[in-house]
Amino acid sequence: MKMITAVIKPHKLEDVRDALAEVGVSGMTVTEVKGFGRQKGHTELYRGAEYTVDFLPKIKIEIATAASIWEQVVEAITGAAHTDKLGDGKIFVTDLEQVTRIRTGETGDDAI
Amino acid sequence: MEDILNLRYAIDTFYFLVCGALVMWMAAGFSMLEAGLVRAKNTTEILTKNVALYAIACIMYMLVGYNIMYPGEAVSAYWPGLSFLLGADNVPEEVLKTAGAEWYDGSYYSGRSDFFFQVVFVATAMSIVSGAIAERMKLWPFLVFAVVMCGFIYPLQGYWKWGGGFLDAAGFSDFAGSGVVHLTGAMGALAGVLILGPRLGKFRKDGKVNPMPGANLPLATLGTFILWLGWFGFNGGSELILSNVGEANAVAAVFVNTNAAAAGGVVAALLTARVMFGKADLTMVLNGAIGGLVAITAEPLTPTPGWATLIGAVGGVLVVFSILFLDKIKIDDPVGAISAHGTVGLWGLLAVPLTNDGATFGAQFLGIVTIGLWVFGASLVVWLILKVTVGIRVSEEEEQVGLDVSECGMEAYPEFTSPR
Numbered sequence: 001m002k003m004i005t006a007v008i009k010p011h012k013l014e015d016v017r018d019a020l021a022e023v024g025v026s027g028m029t030v031t032e033v034k035g036f037g038r039q040k041g042h043t044e045l046y047r048g049a050e051y052t053v054d055f056l057p058k059i060k061i062e063i064a065t066a067a068s069i070w071e072q073v074v075e076a077i078t079g080a081a082h083t084d085k086l087g088d089g090k091i092f093v094t095d096l097e098q099v100t101r102i103r104t105g106e107t108g109d110d111a112i
Numbered sequence: 113m114e115d116i117l118n119l120r121y122a123i124d125t126f127y128f129l130v131c132g133a134l135v136m137w138m139a140a141g142f143s144m145l146e147a148g149l150v151r152a153k154n155t156t157e158i159l160t161k162n163v164a165l166y167a168i169a170c171i172m173y174m175l176v177g178y179n180i181m182y183p184g185e186a187v188s189a190y191w192p193g194l195s196f197l198l199g200a201d202n203v204p205e206e207v208l209k210t211a212g213a214e215w216y217d218g219s220y221y222s223g224r225s226d227f228f229f230q231v232v233f234v235a236t237a238m239s240i241v242s243g244a245i246a247e248r249m250k251l252w253p254f255l256v257f258a259v260v261m262c263g264f265i266y267p268l269q270g271y272w273k274w275g276g277g278f279l280d281a282a283g284f285s286d287f288a289g290s291g292v293v294h295l296t297g298a299m300g301a302l303a304g305v306l307i308l309g310p311r312l313g314k315f316r317k318d319g320k321v322n323p324m325p326g327a328n329l330p331l332a333t334l335g336t337f338i339l340w341l342g343w344f345g346f347n348g349g350s351e352l353i354l355s356n357v358g359e360a361n362a363v364a365a366v367f368v369n370t371n372a373a374a375a376g377g378v379v380a381a382l383l384t385a386r387v388m389f390g391k392a393d394l395t396m397v398l399n400g401a402i403g404g405l406v407a408i409t410a411e412p413l414t415p416t417p418g419w420a421t422l423i424g425a426v427g428g429v430l431v432v433f434s435i436l437f438l439d440k441i442k443i444d445d446p447v448g449a450i451s452a453h454g455t456v457g458l459w460g461l462l463a464v465p466l467t468n469d470g471a472t473f474g475a476q477f478l479g480i481v482t483i484g485l486w487v488f489g490a491s492l493v494v495w496l497i498l499k500v501t502v503g504i505r506v507s508e509e510e511e512q513v514g515l516d517v518s519e520c521g522m523e524a525y526p527e528f529t530s531p532r
Contacts, residue, residue: 044325045323045389045391045393046324046325047323047393047395047396047435047436047448048321048389048393048435049320049321049322049323049439
């Protein structure tokens with residue numbers, strides 16, 4: 001099993017969710033986060049004084065997948081979240097040791 | 113004839129009460145404006161200050177303030193004497209006995225309505241203070257200051273002008289209180305801010321200003337609109353009479369001019385911000401509306417609507433430059449109250465002779481200097497006494513955590529709470 005963590009532009013969330021549904025992803029966790037990469041921040045103005053916004057709003061998606069489809073999942077996210085501009089985000093893939101569905105106690109692939 | 117007099121008395125009293133209620137609602141405007149322009153961690157505390165100061169103003173003015181400002185028989189033109197609580201209202205038979213020609217020389221509306229209209233003005237002056245000292249002053253010393261301000265400092269200078277004291281006799285002209293209310297609030301605030309110092313981290317060592325953006329601009333905008341609405345009562349009610357053609361026209365003129373000045377202030381501040389910063393700074397635009405309103409308050413009757421727009425527009429430009437200037441000399445006023453009510457209050461008072469032949473620059477200067485020195489000096493003394501006795505500033509740690517938690521023990525937007 002793999003844990004896929006993707007950080008994307010907020011307005012791309014709908015597209016990514018639809019693309020993931022197509023490859024058979026049946027659940028995900030979404031968090032509003034802030035951060036920066038190569039995009040860096042930008043400058044804003046308040047009552048004549050400048051300040052920089054270093055941490056930009058992003059959406060973090062966490063998906064647990066069976067080992068068999070994780071590459072499709074990464075492709076789906078890459079395709080749907082892509083705008084070709086700085087700040088499109090990143091996808092992190094890590095090994096996932098165990099998953100338990102709380103309601104039934106099922107574990108492993110059955111719990112995903 | 114008696115029916116007509118009854119009706120006039122009732123109409124003028126009703127008009128006065130409704131205008132007073134509009135001014136009362138300005139307390140909501142100040143609360144929302146201030147809650148919008150402070151950081152989220154200081155929201156509950158600034159709201160507590162606002163509602164508590166309003167209540168204190170009402171009680172102190174009833175106990176002693178009203179009698180200082182409007183003494184039955186004054187000791188002298190400088191000192192009105194001291195008495196407590198409100199007297200009885202007008203006796204109907206005596207009011208109705210008044211001959212038509214003398215009607216407006218005496219009591220043509222309820223005495224209680226007069227008190228009500230006056231008490232909400234004190235609260236307005238005190239609300240101005242709460243914004244300027246926001247985010248770093250302790251709650252309780254602030255409320256003690258409110259007691260002194262509303263019971264004594266404000267009423268005494270109010271007596272000098274509106275109560276028939278020496279400023280009134282000298283020809284000082286202040287229709288609805290650019291000086292008596294707004295300059296007074298700003299001077300009390302300035303004295304407090306000077307003793308209190310800026311918020312932690314507001315000014316950097318290299319002289320640059322660290323912006324501390326307000327948490328909720330929709331609230332600040334709503335607050336400004338509420339103040340704008342309340343101002344129709346503030347200025348419109350200050351005509352004091354409605355019930356004949358001439359006075360009704362005058363009240364309408366005041367409404368129109370008050371509105372025009374606010375509009376002028378908004379447009380002028382918008383353009384000034386655009387030219388100065390390259391962007392349309394909403395907070396400056398909101399201050400521009402207040403600036404326009406304060407500017408016209410000293411004389412909303414005699415200008416044409418065109419003049420009123422212009423007077424308001426100058427207020428809108430002044431408020432922006434005044435805010436930048438205060439930042440430059442390291443006076444930290446989170447909501448721009450000292451600029452909008454003080455700097456522009458000065459302009460409003462000095463603009464009176466431009467459209468009112470009855471006013472002179474000399475008398476306006478005398479009024480400004482008298483009110484300014486009295487309120488600043490008396491406030492400074494009170495703030496200093498509070499500082500050396502109980503302290504007026506929260507600790508560094510409390511300021512960093514936010515006054516909501518340290519002073520009120522309660523956040524404005526609590527998350528992740530669990531029952532214990």
